[in-house]
Amino acid sequence: MTVNEKKCKGITIVSLNGSLDAASAPGVLNSSSALTDTQSIVIDLSGVDFLDSSGLGCLVGIARKKREQGGDVRLACLNEKLRKVFDITRASRLFDIYDDAEYAAGTAAKK
Amino acid sequence: MTVNEKKCKGITIVSLNGSLDAASAPGVLNSSSALTDTQSIVIDLSGVDFLDSSGLGCLVGIARKKREQGGDVRLACLNEKLRKVFDITRASRLFDIYDDAEYAAGTAAKK
Amino acid sequence: MQQERQRKNNYPMNTFMTMSLPSDIHYARIASKTAMMVAEFFSGQSGIAEKREEFCHAFELAVAEAFANSVFNAAPQEKERQVMISFSSEKSELMVSVSDANPEFDPEMQVPDILSYPEHGYGLVLIRQLMDSVRYSRQDGMNQLSMIKNAG
Amino acid sequence: MQQERQRKNNYPMNTFMTMSLPSDIHYARIASKTAMMVAEFFSGQSGIAEKREEFCHAFELAVAEAFANSVFNAAPQEKERQVMISFSSEKSELMVSVSDANPEFDPEMQVPDILSYPEHGYGLVLIRQLMDSVRYSRQDGMNQLSMIKNAG
Ligand SMILES: Nc1ncnc2c1ncn2[C@@H]1O[C@H](COP(=O)(O)OP(=O)(O)O)[C@@H](O)[C@H]1O
Ligand SMILES: Nc1ncnc2c1ncn2[C@@H]1O[C@H](COP(=O)(O)OP(=O)(O)O)[C@@H](O)[C@H]1O
Numbered sequence: 001m002t003v004n005e006k007k008c009k010g011i012t013i014v015s016l017n018g019s020l021d022a023a024s025a026p027g028v029l030n031s032s033s034a035l036t037d038t039q040s041i042v043i044d045l046s047g048v049d050f051l052d053s054s055g056l057g058c059l060v061g062i063a064r065k066k067r068e069q070g071g072d073v074r075l076a077c078l079n080e081k082l083r084k085v086f087d088i089t090r091a092s093r094l095f096d097i098y099d100d101a102e103y104a105a106g107t108a109a110k111k
Numbered sequence: 112m113t114v115n116e117k118k119c120k121g122i123t124i125v126s127l128n129g130s131l132d133a134a135s136a137p138g139v140l141n142s143s144s145a146l147t148d149t150q151s152i153v154i155d156l157s158g159v160d161f162l163d164s165s166g167l168g169c170l171v172g173i174a175r176k177k178r179e180q181g182g183d184v185r186l187a188c189l190n191e192k193l194r195k196v197f198d199i200t201r202a203s204r205l206f207d208i209y210d211d212a213e214y215a216a217g218t219a220a221k222k
Numbered sequence: 223m224q225q226e227r228q229r230k231n232n233y234p235m236n237t238f239m240t241m242s243l244p245s246d247i248h249y250a251r252i253a254s255k256t257a258m259m260v261a262e263f264f265s266g267q268s269g270i271a272e273k274r275e276e277f278c279h280a281f282e283l284a285v286a287e288a289f290a291n292s293v294f295n296a297a298p299q300e301k302e303r304q305v306m307i308s309f310s311s312e313k314s315e316l317m318v319s320v321s322d323a324n325p326e327f328d329p330e331m332q333v334p335d336i337l338s339y340p341e342h343g344y345g346l347v348l349i350r351q352l353m354d355s356v357r358y359s360r361q362d363g364m365n366q367l368s369m370i371k372n373a374g
Numbered sequence: 375m376q377q378e379r380q381r382k383n384n385y386p387m388n389t390f391m392t393m394s395l396p397s398d399i400h401y402a403r404i405a406s407k408t409a410m411m412v413a414e415f416f417s418g419q420s421g422i423a424e425k426r427e428e429f430c431h432a433f434e435l436a437v438a439e440a441f442a443n444s445v446f447n448a449a450p451q452e453k454e455r456q457v458m459i460s461f462s463s464e465k466s467e468l469m470v471s472v473s474d475a476n477p478e479f480d481p482e483m484q485v486p487d488i489l490s491y492p493e494h495g496y497g498l499v500l501i502r503q504l505m506d507s508v509r510y511s512r513q514d515g516m517n518q519l520s521m522i523k524n525a526g
Contacts, residue, residue: 022290023247050254052286053344064339081279088351089344090336133442134399161406163438164496175491192431199503200496201488239401241393249391252411259404 002047003031011040011105013076017047020055028058035062038069040108044101046077051085063094074108076101113158114142122151122216124187128158131166139169146173149180151219155212157188162196174205185219187212235310235317243289245296245303245322250289253307257318258282260309264316265373277373280352281318284369287345288320292365295324314374315354321366329358329367387462387469395441397448397455397474402441405459409470410434412461416468417525429525432504433470436521439497440472444517447476466526467506473518481510481519 001024004015012034018024034041043059045051063073076098078086086092098104112135115126123145129135145152154170156162174184187209189197197203209215239260243249261281265274285307292305306321333347334340349369350356357368391412395401413433417426437459444457458473485499486492501521502508509520 019251021286022250022294050251050282050286052254052283052290053342053348054290056344057341060339061341064341080275081283084276084279084352085283085348088348089333093336094339130403132438133402133446161403161434161438163402163406163435163442164494164500165442167496168493171491172493175493191427192435195428195431195504196435196500199500200485204488205491238396239394242391244390248415252408252415255411256404256408259407263400263404 001028001031003028005032005034008042008102008105009109011042011108013042013044013101013105015044015047015101019050020045020048020058021050021052022054025054025058029062036065038066038071040066040072040074042074042076042098042101042104042108044076045082046079046101048082049079051082053085053089056085056089056091060091060094072108074098074104076104112139112142114139116143116145119153119213119216120220122153122219124153124155124212124216126155126158126212130161130163131156131159131169132161132163133165136165136169140173147176149177149182151177151183151185153185153187153209153212153215153219155187156193157190157212159193160190162193164196164200167196167200167202171202171205183219185209185215187215235312235315237308237310239309241307242304243307245293245305247290247293249305250286250293253289253305254282254286257285257307257309260318261316261373264311273373277371280371281316281369284349284352285318285320287349288367288369291345292320292322292324295327296322297325315370315372317368317370319366319368321364323363324365326360326365329356387464387467389460389462391461393459394456395459397445397457399442399445401457402438402445405441405457406434406438409437409459409461412470413468413525416463425525429468429523432523433468433521436501436504437470437472439501440519440521443497444472444474444476447479448474449477467522467524469520469522471518471520473516475515476517478512478517481508
């Protein structure tokens with residue numbers, strides 16, 4: 001799992017690449033402070049080819065902590081396999097999900 | 112394994128895609144008559160991610176039959192893994208190997 | 223339990239492949255990718271093309287979940303633990319079974335309310351939704367979770 | 375044979391993963407990709423980055439070759455044949471063993487002259503060149519080809 005950051009319209013987009021799963025999820029939070037601080041972010045999942053329930057739990061945990069502190073997290077670019085995980089668990093109700101990370105950053109900036 | 116053909120400078124370029132191995136090699140010869148008739152061809156291996164000794168044997172068999180009948184076969188775009196197989200078996204001595212399929216077709220046409 | 227065993231006997235499947243892997247989360251991806259490849263090959267023979275991707279992902283994800291559960295719920299005293307995986311089939315149905323020597327558990331656990339932001343507890347829910355049928359058995363100190371899906 | 379067994383005993387390795395697959399060439403790619411994934415994980419822990427790709431390809435290809443040999447040289451009378459694969463390690467050395475119930479064979483076979491366009495006979499030559507060491511043993515009616523390479 002590799003983690004990259006870029007700024008777009010003042011919002012940090014964190015791109016994850018690889019499998020977000022039980023083996024990699026514990027390390028993800030340490031790899032980017034943007035995932036754990038209070039600022040609103042977009043997580044670009046276009047590079048994530050596999051997500052399991054531990055990976056989902058990691059995203060849910062990020063959302064909970066951000067929102068407790070007044071921030072937010074938006075998700076972008078989920079492939080079919082990832083959408084399936086969100087649909088079955090109804091986690092889609094917890095997230096605003098976008099097809100495009102920069103568009104998601106734009107809507108976050110306007111808010 | 113998928114097999115595609117195109118013409119370039121009058122020479123047929125046969126592109127192979129997938130694993131050329133013990134499971135797929137027997138079917139390859141039936142998938143394109145250009146591989147078995149007498150005309151000179153270029154085989155583009157850029158889409159082949161894995162080659163084993165049965166796949167190599169298949170290419171050697173094509174070369175032998177073509178040359179017995181006055182034709183030839185050139186190979187193009189072997190990745191590191193494929194080159195390793197050719198080097199260990201010394202099959203590189205049997206083939207003209209090019210980095211570019213269209214360039215290989217050009218040299219075949221001039222001959 | 224008795225009932226489970228009877229049900230199992232009604233499901234005579236031919237086991238064609240088995241694996242034994244270390245009970246270490248780093249092997250979960252090897253297990254799940256292998257399951258996906260087996261499902262690909264199986265559905266390539268007897269499956270309908272458009273459902274094939276969904277079929278393969280179901281095995282990839284279900285094995286990832288079951289394997290992770292085996293690793294994370296292992297009894298701490300045991301060393302050199304292994305997780306066993308076996309693939310069986312009957313007509314167009316593929317079954318994968320994941321076995322371990324962990325304590326007995328209740329496979330019918332429900333997912334907690336999503337709006338309370340649960341970070342765990344999705345695994346068995348996913349497995350039940352992805353598969354056509356899921357069977358749990360406890361025998362000789364081993365858990366076995368058998369997951370079946372039709373490729374047709 | 376005696377000599378082989380002695381050599382084997384000088385190589386005490388810890389077997390951490392085993393597989394049993396159908397003796398069917400369509401499973402060769404599952405076996406070889408699994409071997410590649412095991413090698414990736416193993417060399418990611420103890421290997422040097424630049425040699426890693428070569429190390430992983432060696433296991434991918436060697437297992438493909440050994441598996442194909444097991445399938446294509448099976449005794450015709452046996453049904454429900456399986457090919458067994460086991461992974462073992464010791465320090466930075468990874469060993470994969472491929473076993474079958476085929477007739478005994480000579481693992482030292484040489485490749486025929488390339489200029490005579492041989493279409494077969496490259497498998498064991500490739501294995502010997504890709505690996506640091508290769509051991510053959512025949513025991514209880516089973517062939518075992520053990521292939522060892524150092525990730526360092
Ligand atoms: N293989 C297993 N061995 C022991 N306990 C298990 C096993 N699989 C599941 N369980 C139990 O079932 C519970 C629910 O599992 P699951 O739905 O996957 O959620 P999670 O693992 O995230 O808690 C686990 O917390 C555990 O108590
Ligand atoms: N697992 C095996 N069981 C029985 N015979 C084998 C096995 N592996 C190799 N052999 C024998 O060794 C020979 C050489 O094998 P190899 O170098 O891979 O070339 P090829 O398989 O192309 O003939 C085979 O033809 C076969 O006779």
